[in-house]
Amino acid sequence: MRVAIIGVGLIGGSFALALKKARRCREVVGVGRSRKNLVVARRRGIIDSISADVAQAVQGADLVLLTTPVGQFERAFRAMAPHLKPSALVTDGGSTKRDVVAAARRGLGRRIGQFVPAHPVAGAEKSGAAAASADLFKGRRVILTPLKENTPASVRRVKSLWQACGARVNAMSPAAHDKVLAAVSHLPHVLAYALVSELKGRANAAALFAHAAGGFRDFTRIASSHPEMWRDICVANRDEIVRELRRYLRRLKRVEKLVRGGRGAALERLFEQAREARDRWLKAAWR
Amino acid sequence: MRVAIIGVGLIGGSFALALKKARRCREVVGVGRSRKNLVVARRRGIIDSISADVAQAVQGADLVLLTTPVGQFERAFRAMAPHLKPSALVTDGGSTKRDVVAAARRGLGRRIGQFVPAHPVAGAEKSGAAAASADLFKGRRVILTPLKENTPASVRRVKSLWQACGARVNAMSPAAHDKVLAAVSHLPHVLAYALVSELKGRANAAALFAHAAGGFRDFTRIASSHPEMWRDICVANRDEIVRELRRYLRRLKRVEKLVRGGRGAALERLFEQAREARDRWLKAAWR
Numbered sequence: 414m415r416v417a418i419i420g421v422g423l424i425g426g427s428f429a430l431a432l433k434k435a436r437r438c439r440e441v442v443g444v445g446r447s448r449k450n451l452v453v454a455r456r457r458g459i460i461d462s463i464s465a466d467v468a469q470a471v472q473g474a475d476l477v478l479l480t481t482p483v484g485q486f487e488r489a490f491r492a493m494a495p496h497l498k499p500s501a502l503v504t505d506g507g508s509t510k511r512d513v514v515a516a517a518r519r520g521l522g523r524r525i526g527q528f529v530p531a532h533p534v535a536g537a538e539k540s541g542a543a544a545a546s547a548d549l550f551k552g553r554r555v556i557l558t559p560l561k562e563n564t565p566a567s568v569r570r571v572k573s574l575w576q577a578c579g580a581r582v583n584a585m586s587p588a589a590h591d592k593v594l595a596a597v598s599h600l601p602h603v604l605a606y607a608l609v610s611e612l613k614g615r616a617n618a619a620a621l622f623a624h625a626a627g628g629f630r631d632f633t634r635i636a637s638s639h640p641e642m643w644r645d646i647c648v649a650n651r652d653e654i655v656r657e658l659r660r661y662l663r664r665l666k667r668v669e670k671l672v673r674g675g676r677g678a679a680l681e682r683l684f685e686q687a688r689e690a691r692d693r694w695l696k697a698a699w700r
Numbered sequence: 701m702r703v704a705i706i707g708v709g710l711i712g713g714s715f716a717l718a719l720k721k722a723r724r725c726r727e728v729v730g731v732g733r734s735r736k737n738l739v740v741a742r743r744r745g746i747i748d749s750i751s752a753d754v755a756q757a758v759q760g761a762d763l764v765l766l767t768t769p770v771g772q773f774e775r776a777f778r779a780m781a782p783h784l785k786p787s788a789l790v791t792d793g794g795s796t797k798r799d800v801v802a803a804a805r806r807g808l809g810r811r812i813g814q815f816v817p818a819h820p821v822a823g824a825e826k827s828g829a830a831a832a833s834a835d836l837f838k839g840r841r842v843i844l845t846p847l848k849e850n851t852p853a854s855v856r857r858v859k860s861l862w863q864a865c866g867a868r869v870n871a872m873s874p875a876a877h878d879k880v881l882a883a884v885s886h887l888p889h890v891l892a893y894a895l896v897s898e899l900k901g902r903a904n905a906a907a908l909f910a911h912a913a914g915g916f917r918d919f920t921r922i923a924s925s926h927p928e929m930w931r932d933i934c935v936a937n938r939d940e941i942v943r944e945l946r947r948y949l950r951r952l953k954r955v956e957k958l959v960r961g962g963r964g965a966a967l968e969r970l971f972e973q974a975r976e977a978r979d980r981w982l983k984a985a986w987r
Contacts, residue, residue, distance in 0.1 A: 484964075534913045554911055596899060597912040601919040603955060604891060606974045611951040612883060613977035622981045624841055625884040626821045628925075631918040632888040636978050638915075640971035648964045658956040662949065664898040668890060669945040677771075677935045684927035687893045690900035691923050694909045 414438045417474035419467055419489050420481035421445050421454040422639075423537060424506040426545025428478055429459045431578035434547040444470040445481075454542035467492035474498070476574065480506035484645035486513055490520025490528075503528040504571045508536070508594065508642070510558045510587035512649035526562035529571040531555055532590060533580060534598070538637035551579035558587040595653035600661060602643055603654065605636040701725045704761035706754055706776050707768030708732050708741040709926075710824055711793040713832025715765055716746045718865035721834040731757040732768070741829035754779035761785070763861065767793035771932035773800055777807025777815075790815040791858045795823070795881065795929070797845045797874035799936035813849035816858040818842055819877060820867060821885070825924035838866035845874040882940035887948060889930055890941065892923040 416432065418425040421443040432438045443460035444467055445451050451463045464470035471477050471493040479489055486507065497503070503521070507513040510530055517528045535553035537544065555575040559568045572582045585593075612621050647654055671679050703719065705712040708730040719725045730747035731754055732738050738750045751757035758764050758780040766776055773794065784790070790808075794800040797817055804815045822840035824831065842862040846855045859869045872880075899908050934941055958966050 534911055536913070536915060553913065556911065593904075593908055593911050596902075597908050597916050601895060601916055603959070604895065604952070605919060606971050607952050607955050608888060608891065608948065609974035609978050610955075610970050611948055613974065615883075617880075618977075621880055621884050622977075623985060624821055624843065624880050625981065625985070626823070626840065628823060628922040629884050629888055630982070631921045632892060633978055634918045635915040636971075636974045637982075638971075638975070640968050640975055643971050644964050644968035647959050647967050648962050651959050651962055655956060655960045658952065658959065661895065661898055662952060662956070665891070665894050665945065665949060665952075668894045668897075669942060669949070672890070672934050672938050672945065673942045675935050675938055677931045680934050681927050681931035683897050684893050684923075684925075684930050687896035687900065687923045688925070688927055690905075690909075691896050691920055694912065695917070695924075698910060698912070 414475045415473055416441045417464070417470040417477045418443045418460060419445070419470065419477065419479045421451060421460055421542050422480060423540050423544045423549070424533060424535070425478055425480035426454055426457075426459045426542040427547065427549035428480070428506070428533075428578060430545055430547035431550055432574065433458070435577040437574060437577045438476070442470050442474070450542050454545075457542060457545070459542055459545055468496045471496050471501070474501055477501060477503040478505065479503065482639070482642045482645045483507040483509055483513055483649055484641075487516035487520045490517050494521050494524050497524055497527060501527060502567055502571055504531045504574070506531065506533055508532055508598070508646050509649040510590040514558065514560065514587050525560065526564065527567070528560065529563055529568055530558045530560070530587065531571065531575060532558075532594070533575065534594075535580075536638065538634050540639045540642075548579065550575070553580055555580040555582045556590055557582060557584045558590050559584055591650050591653050595650055595657045599646055599650055599654045600657040602635050602638060603647065603658065604661070605633045606643070609633050609636045701762045702760055703728045704751070704757040704764045705730045705747060706732070706757065706764065706766045706780075707772075708738060708747055708829050709767060710827050710831045710836070711820060711822070712765055712767035713741055713744075713746045713829040714834065714836035715767070715793070715820075715865060717832055717834035718837055719861065720745070722864040724861060724864045725763075729757050729761070737829050741832075744829060744832070746829055746832055755783045758783050758788070761788055764788060764790040765793065766790065769926070769929045769932040770794040770796055770800055770803075770936050771928075774803035774807045777804050781808050781811050784811055784814060788814060789854055789858055791818045791861070793818065793820055795819060795885070795933050796936040797877040801845065801847065801874050812847065813851065814854070815847065816850050816855055817845045817847070817874065818858065818862060819845070819881070820862065821881075822867075823885075823925065825921050827926045827929075835866065837862070840867055842867040842869045843877055844869060844871045845877050846871055878937050878940050882937055882944045886933055886937055886941045887944040889922050889925060890934065890945065891948070892920045893930070896920050896923045
């Protein structure tokens with residue numbers, strides 16, 4: 414099997430490494446904006462050759478993985494559409510799905526049935542081919558949002574490829590996906606970025622950062638995520654993210670009131686219930 | 701040197717283990733509310749004996765470390781005051797300092813000069829003697845907030861004990877401490893608790909948690925912290941925490957406006973600057 418990776422970063426690179434490790438592909442071609450990153454990818458054995466552009470990369474490919482920031486998806490779909498083999502399948506790594514499906518419909522036109530949208534829920538604050546790992550998807554979720562134009566065989570095939578990477582694959586609608594991810598992923602990213610942004614602008618920022626410790630480091634880890642990728646996610650999923658931000662703002666105002674009133678018992682109950690919920694989740698869903 | 705640990709949890713237990721490893725103490729006695737936890741501490745070699753109460757524990761002690769939740773400090777100071785050797789020093793592990801100093805003045809009375817307040821900025825979401833480690837303070841900050849009643853020799857001695865645990869020790873006023881920690885520690889804890897609290901109450905909570913991944917796990921790690929300890933911190937430092945919550949709420953409303961308006965360029969700039977600030981901090985201050 415010949416695979417084309419468009420955007421050979423953390424997700425694209427890890428997908429290629431995982432498929433190679435599982436002996437599910439013979440040859441990987443890569444294309445991307447940064448020549449330097451592609452050279453790293455070739456040196457690490459992630460890709461076997463570098464393509465000049467999307468049109469050339471997808472020629473002869475059996476599988477195309479689109480893993481650029483989602484803002485570039487439509488142009489990539491347009492560029493690949495005339496050159497896709499009729500038997501080729503396309504999947505992606507986008508963190509939003511309604512906008513990706515809309516871009517695919519516009520860009521792929523009558524080839525839309527060849528695209529099986531996917532979101533590997535396995536990000537990291539590191540980016541680029543240098544950060545890719547064959548084990549990134551092991552035990553992680555991949556959410557498919559299949560289209561009515563997909564054949565069951567196409568969906569099965571894309572599912573089995575993500576499973577070959579070690580992922581647990583499930584399916585939902587693009588709208589359901591965007592709602593769930595806004596709450597558990599997009600919102601925390603925005604909250605972490607906002608905290609660092611708030612503190613770094615202070616006159617005493619140096620003293621503040623000097624006394625930040627492990628809790629702060631982990632809380633803000635996702636504020637080291639790829640700014641362009643998160644810009645695109647925030648723009649693409651803005652209605653759901655705004656909804657989540659407003660709910661969170663309301664919640665936080667209630668907590669502020671409890672702190673202001675010195676309501677120790679109510680705060681302890683809230684903390685206790687949050688800890689219980691998180692610990693239950695960790696035990697059940699995580700490793 | 702004989703050491704008494706009041707509250708043999710993560711901080712108290714780690715202090716005892718670190719001092720023993722550095723051969724800076726001969727014997728450690730422990731006292732606490734949970735017999736089970738004290739038995740764990742004795743089995744792990746953290747303490748050598750279990751005291752019935754604070755009064756008994758501090759008798760003959762050269763150093764007393766107070767590491768219960770801060771809400772119990774005043775009672776502990778009162779209980780130890782009549783039984784402290786004149787040469788004994790007292791330090792603590794409280795995450796707030798203005799309230800701790802006030803409690804010490806009330807509880808210790810004329811013995812106040814024997815107390816050198818300290819905050820080891822080295823928490824973890826794990827608690828209890830089982831989680832203690834001789835290396836917890838290695839490279840971490842300990843903030844002393846010395847009192848005008850402390851002799852320079854007392855401050856030097858307490859400083860050298862925390863340094864023997866591997867900590868980098870600096871000093872500031874209790875008010876400055878409470879301001880800094882409200883921003884870089886207390887605020888993120890409240891934000892993380894609030895997020896889990898918000899999501900766990902939803903009708904679709906199970907679906908949400910099922911798709912939460914590594915970013916969520918790290919962002920909310922501190923929401924698994926000790927609820928009683930954080931209740932006491934929120935009550936003790938409420939004015940500074942409320943100030944921080946309000947500044948954060950204002951910041952978040954501005955970010956919400958950017959997302960709502962689809963202001964991609966402004967969002968990317970904010971994310972980029974936050975990432976830069978965090979990465980600079982990580983490189984400079986962390987390990």
